[in-house]
Amino acid sequence: MAEPNGRTGLNRTTEPKLLLIPPLETALANFSSGPEGGVVQPLRTVVPVEKYNGFLGVMPAYSAVDDALTTKLVTFYENMKDTSVPSHQATVFLFDPRNGTLKAVIDGTVITAKRTAAVSAIATKFLKPAVADVLCILGAGVQAHSHYEIFTELFSFKEVKIWNRSREKAETFAQSVKGPAQVCSSAQEAVTGADVIITVTMATTPILFGSWVKSGAHINAVGASRPDWRELDDDVMRNSVLYVDSREAALTESGDVILSGAEIFAELGEVVKGTKPALSEKTTVFKSLGMAIEDTVAAKLVFDSWSSSN
Numbered sequence: 145m146a147e148p149n150g151r152t153g154l155n156r157t158t159e160p161k162l163l164l165i166p167p168l169e170t171a172l173a174n175f176s177s178g179p180e181g182g183v184v185q186p187l188r189t190v191v192p193v194e195k196y197n198g199f200l201g202v203m204p205a206y207s208a209v210d211d212a213l214t215t216k217l218v219t220f221y222e223n224m225k226d227t228s229v230p231s232h233q234a235t236v237f238l239f240d241p242r243n244g245t246l247k248a249v250i251d252g253t254v255i256t257a258k259r260t261a262a263v264s265a266i267a268t269k270f271l272k273p274a275v276a277d278v279l280c281i282l283g284a285g286v287q288a289h290s291h292y293e294i295f296t297e298l299f300s301f302k303e304v305k306i307w308n309r310s311r312e313k314a315e316t317f318a319q320s321v322k323g324p325a326q327v328c329s330s331a332q333e334a335v336t337g338a339d340v341i342i343t344v345t346m347a348t349t350p351i352l353f354g355s356w357v358k359s360g361a362h363i364n365a366v367g368a369s370r371p372d373w374r375e376l377d378d379d380v381m382r383n384s385v386l387y388v389d390s391r392e393a394a395l396t397e398s399g400d401v402i403l404s405g406a407e408i409f410a411e412l413g414e415v416v417k418g419t420k421p422a423l424s425e426k427t428t429v430f431k432s433l434g435m436a437i438e439d440t441v442a443a444k445l446v447f448d449s450w451s452s453s454n
């Protein structure tokens with residue numbers, strides 16, 4: 145089984161917000177090791193619910209190293225008129241791999257928010273420029289919050305710039321976080337001068353343009369998970385070094401990858417293992433689509449910590 149790259153891997157930590165990072169690094173490395181890594185993760189099934197602009201995703205995975213078997217069911221809906229309903233809702237089913245018995249049904253919404261942000265943080269740890277003072281977040285929803293939380297815990301940004309389609313939501317975001325957050329009037333204003341950029345919107349056409357991006361910046365592209373959805377324009381996709389969580393998923397699900405024709409340089413797991421370099425001096429994009437194995441290790445962590453305290 146693959147071991148995370150010791151040179152740059154984080155030390156095991158008891159800081160609760162960072163507990164997910166070591167198991168996720170191991171899972172990414174095992175996923176990118178092929179059959180030898182012991183991860184079984186078919187491409188997720190996504191069922192469009194066209195009438196309501198929604199999707200149901202079915203995300204199963206097994207990790208031999210963790211001996212953990214799960215499936216996540218996740219719904220994601222565009223343009224929700226009733227904003228009290230979250231756009232993304234998820235449940236994780238954890239099974240006993242020895243006999244197939246269902247052990248737990250765990251809320252997957254928090255797991256999805258936290259594991260996605262933790263994986264972006266891992267990518268950023270490897271790919272950010274040597275000096276990274278300015279963070280930019282495009283979007284102000286659930287993922288913007290989880291990313292803000294772990295990025296400000298793990299890294300030392302002097303400035304955090306936020307843009308959202310509706311300024312009001314960006315202002316609510318800035319008031320709710322414990323730390324710096326400067327609301328910007330346009331995406332271009334937020335991106336200009338940023339060393340690390342996170343795109344976490346429900347956009348279906350580009351909101352980030354290559355001409356705005358500082359040379360050497362690192363971008364975590366988290367939204368646009370459908371083959372005809374975009375967050376990034378062709379310029380940024382074609383003129384950056386492209387890392388993905390899963391090659392297979394990126395070539396099937398990511399509009400930014402498929403429609404731009406950008407070449408994939410490596411999976412993040414290959415960087416964690418040390419078999420592909422982290423070209424942090426170049427402009428880099430990490431295209432995240434989200435992997436079932438991330439939910440598996442996160443659900444196991446939740447279940448094990450609950451079991452040991454009960």
Ligand SMILES: NC(=O)C1=CN([C@@H]2O[C@H](COP(=O)(O)OP(=O)(O)OC[C@H]3O[C@@H](n4cnc5c(N)ncnc54)[C@H](O)[C@@H]3O)[C@@H](O)[C@H]2O)C=CC1
Binds near residue numbers: 231344345366
């Ligand atoms: N890569 C991964 O592992 C995961 C990716 N995601 C994706 O991350 C993105 C954000 O998810 P959440 O924060 O949970 O959603 P959310 O609904 O909480 O927030 C979405 C944000 O996007 C903004 N927005 C909506 N439509 C827009 C448009 N057309 N242009 C620009 N901004 C727009 C909204 O104002 C809101 O601030 C989504 O695309 C979601 O599918 C979500 C979970 C996992």
Ligand SMILES: O=C(O)C1=NCCCC1
Binds near residue numbers: 218256369433434435
């Ligand atoms: O990994 C996930 O979970 C999701 N990824 C893309 C959008 C829906 C949820």
